[in-house]
Amino acid sequence: MARSTPCAPARRDIYTGRYEFLERGWGPMEDGDAGLPEQVSGPPNQSMLQMEAEGHKVSQLITDHVNMWRKGMGNYHMGYTGFEFIRGHLEDNWRTDPVAYYNPDDDHAKTERHFRNVEFIRDEALGDEENHFAARVFSSAAEWLERNHDHDDFYLHIDCYDPHEPWDPPEELLEQFDPRGYDVDTWESHPPYDEWEDHYSRDELRHMQARYAAMVVLVDRWLGRLFDAMDDLGLWEDTLVIFTTDHGT
Numbered sequence: 593m594a595r596s597t598p599c600a601p602a603r604r605d606i607y608t609g610r611y612e613f614l615e616r617g618w619g620p621m622e623d624g625d626a627g628l629p630e631q632v633s634g635p636p637n638q639s640m641l642q643m644e645a646e647g648h649k650v651s652q653l654i655t656d657h658v659n660m661w662r663k664g665m666g667n668y669h670m671g672y673t674g675f676e677f678i679r680g681h682l683e684d685n686w687r688t689d690p691v692a693y694y695n696p697d698d699d700h701a702k703t704e705r706h707f708r709n710v711e712f713i714r715d716e717a718l719g720d721e722e723n724h725f726a727a728r729v730f731s732s733a734a735e736w737l738e739r740n741h742d743h744d745d746f747y748l749h750i751d752c753y754d755p756h757e758p759w760d761p762p763e764e765l766l767e768q769f770d771p772r773g774y775d776v777d778t779w780e781s782h783p784p785y786d787e788w789e790d791h792y793s794r795d796e797l798r799h800m801q802a803r804y805a806a807m808v809v810l811v812d813r814w815l816g817r818l819f820d821a822m823d824d825l826g827l828w829e830d831t832l833v834i835f836t837t838d839h840g841t
Contacts, residue, residue, distance in 0.1 A: 599657075599756075600665050602838040607668065620667045629653070629671030632747045636671045643673065650743045652676070654733045655751035656725045658684040672749070676732055680709035681725045681753050687712050696779050703758045703782050710760070721762045721810070726754040730814040734821035741825045750818075754811050757782045761806035768809070769802035779803070 596605050600619070601612035607627040612619075621627050630636065634648035643650075653660075653669050656678035660668040669675045679686045683705040693711040697703045714720040721727055729752045740746060758781035763773040770776075776799055783800055784791055792800060822828055 597839045599838045600659055602836075603660075603668060603751075606836050618665050620665055621670070627668075627671060628747075628749065629673075633671065633673050640673065649745045649747060650674075650740065651747040651749065652736055652740070653749045653751065654678070654729060654736060655749075655753075656681040656729050657751045657753045658682050660751065676736075678725060678728045678732065680706070680713050682706050682758070684709060696781050697758070700782055706758050706781075707760075721764070724754075724762060724810060726752055726807075726811045727814045729754075730818045734818050737818075737821050737825060737827070741827060752811065755804065755807035759800075759803040759807050761803055761810050765806040765809050766803055769805045770799050772799075 596602050596612035598618075601617065604610065604612045604619070604621065604625075607621065608625045610625075629651050632649050633651045634643055634646055638646075638648075640650075651672045651674075653672045653675040655669075655675075658681060659665050661677070669677070683702050685705065686709050689708075689712070691708070691711055693708050695704055695707040697707075714723045722731070729750060733748065733750050736748065740748075760781050767773045778796075779799060781803075788797055788800065822831065822833075
């Protein structure tokens, strides 16, 4: 059980079984860590033939979580047989093109890159549900299962960053919780880590909560698509599904 509640420390807890906050704060996997990928698939940098000959299992990471790679915090992708990084979420240093884009948070360090990247991913900045990050992560996971379910054994690790902020759900989902959708005077995608009542009016607070609720629905809907794939492939009879999470809101 993870005890270090924030993002990266919780992941090291899960990967190693050690309590991150007893020894340090945010940080990468270290040389002495026998992390999940190594425990499943053996030493890194082997061929798949070597790995199989030694009795190790196929493992795959699918994630949109840029912190798995960031300097001083990353390398959580190392050791998997394969990995797929869904680009563009949060402050992913991906697109640098000088384009016009909408950013409700001005130059906020964690979202300026996000909204620049989104301009190249979605047909509309706040629409196009299939190209929202949770949809892309779980769709990629379902496709991987379709191609790889015939392995004798496998470990698929899905790290979906949503419903962590920034909260920019499809407007259709937002309207289920706030009929105005994005037709409000102002909105922010990244609330402060503080008492919200100190920063927002009651109406702004309700709108913030509506956007979080819509993000939860988005994740739930596309997780359901993954479960549909497991139904179609008959994987429930011999597949264990484990949910973990970090702090939540």
